[in-house]
Amino acid sequence: MAEVPVGVFPELGFQWDVAESEEYFDEVETSEKGSPQRTNVGDDIPLRRFKASTTLILGDEAAALRAFWRLTKGRTESFYFYPPDSWQETAVKVGTSDGVATTFVMPYKESTVTAAYDNDTGHPIAFAVTPGAGPNGEDELVIGAPLTAGHAVLVDIDGRARILGWFPQKSLGWGYIEAGEQPRVFVIEIWEIPAS
Numbered sequence: 001m002a003e004v005p006v007g008v009f010p011e012l013g014f015q016w017d018v019a020e021s022e023e024y025f026d027e028v029e030t031s032e033k034g035s036p037q038r039t040n041v042g043d044d045i046p047l048r049r050f051k052a053s054t055t056l057i058l059g060d061e062a063a064a065l066r067a068f069w070r071l072t073k074g075r076t077e078s079f080y081f082y083p084p085d086s087w088q089e090t091a092v093k094v095g096t097s098d099g100v101a102t103t104f105v106m107p108y109k110e111s112t113v114t115a116a117y118d119n120d121t122g123h124p125i126a127f128a129v130t131p132g133a134g135p136n137g138e139d140e141l142v143i144g145a146p147l148t149a150g151h152a153v154l155v156d157i158d159g160r161a162r163i164l165g166w167f168p169q170k171s172l173g174w175g176y177i178e179a180g181e182q183p184r185v186f187v188i189e190i191w192e193i194p195a196s
Contacts, residue, residue: 008136009081010064047192075167081190082109087161091154099149104141105134111159119152165190
């Protein structure tokens with residue numbers, strides 16, 4: 001699977017009915033005595049899996065989803081996904097100052113930043129948020145003045161947090177509604193990829 005995401009899952013016009021679940025990513029090793037031992041991989045933060053369903057999609061929405069599926073080559077390539085629900089976090093690092101930059105791309109959409117501060121000094125930072133200005137539609141944080149080079153910029157934020165995801169299913173298909181048929185349900189899953 002590609003380390004660099006090939007794109008961003010499209011924001012389609014229909015309403016997804018999203019069921020979110022969490023699970024811990026672990027590995028199983030067999031000890032010398034033959035009993036399995038589970039080891040948690042990475043942080044103690046569970047990975048998220050998203051299952052979305054909607055009635056049959058047609059037209060531009062179907063074309064956009066089909067094009068994105070082909071871009072990812074099914075489950076071969078990774079991509080960015082913005083879950084529909086907000087995620088509230090504190091002390092999120094959005095960048096490290098080079099002593100010049102005042103704009104930092106945040107891995108969030110539709111965000112509300114309640115505080116920004118210099119991690120190294122603890123001092124608050126004057127800031128503004130520019131929605132959707134990042135290269136993949138992320139929000140950008142613009143600070144009032146550059147920080148000292150090497151100092152990290154932290155924010156307290158509430159928004160749609162971007163995840164790195166992939167399609168676990170082998171195929172993506174839908175049919176057409178014949179006269180008199182009930183709309184079929186279209187289902188797609190996105191699984192979060194653990195941070196390396």
